[in-house]
Amino acid sequence: MTTVSWNTKELTIGELSERSGVPASALRFYERQGLIHSRRTTGNQRRYHRTTLRVVAFIRASQTVGIPLTVIGEVLSFLPEGATPTREFWLRASECWSRELNSRIERLERMRDLFTDCIGCGCLSFEQCALVNPRDRLGEKGAGPHRLNTASPAS
Numbered sequence: 326m327t328t329v330s331w332n333t334k335e336l337t338i339g340e341l342s343e344r345s346g347v348p349a350s351a352l353r354f355y356e357r358q359g360l361i362h363s364r365r366t367t368g369n370q371r372r373y374h375r376t377t378l379r380v381v382a383f384i385r386a387s388q389t390v391g392i393p394l395t396v397i398g399e400v401l402s403f404l405p406e407g408a409t410p411t412r413e414f415w416l417r418a419s420e421c422w423s424r425e426l427n428s429r430i431e432r433l434e435r436m437r438d439l440f441t442d443c444i445g446c447g448c449l450s451f452e453q454c455a456l457v458n459p460r461d462r463l464g465e466k467g468a469g470p471h472r473l474n475t476a477s478p479a480s
């Protein structure tokens with residue numbers, strides 16, 4: 326077990342991992358994605374400011390409700406350089422996450438309703454199955470054969 330340096334303003338990656346419960350590999354990944362930042366010691370070891378704990382808490386809370394890291398990173402980029410997510414920041418972000426989740430739920434409910442017709446069907450028909458041909462894109466082109474994938478074939 327790593328001993329936490331409670332009196333310093335910096336944490337090693339092991340300390341940050343222990344305090345946050347996030348594996349060091351995930352912390353390194355967050356850093357590669359630009360979500361958290363560290364400085365390097367002369368021995369090339371990472372040192373995180375203690376406030377990074379709050380950033381990691383924000384990331385984990387957001388991930389728990391299914392927010393992609395790219396979106397989390399976009400929101401974190403609104404923070405001024407060196408600032409950490411405040412309670413107000415989290416409240417505003419969580420309201421955005423709530424809207425995002427409601428939108429996803431609505432989309433999934435629509436997909437579930439479409440999927441219900443497929444259960445026990447198995448036709449996978451371009452003409453009949455709304456999942457195979459969402460919004461009947463081919464039907465909009467009129468009767469007769471049409472290519473589903475309009476990308477040019479490789480030459």
Ligand code: FES
Nearest residue numbers: 443446448449454
């Ligand atoms: S598989 Fe037949 S309607 Fe979808």
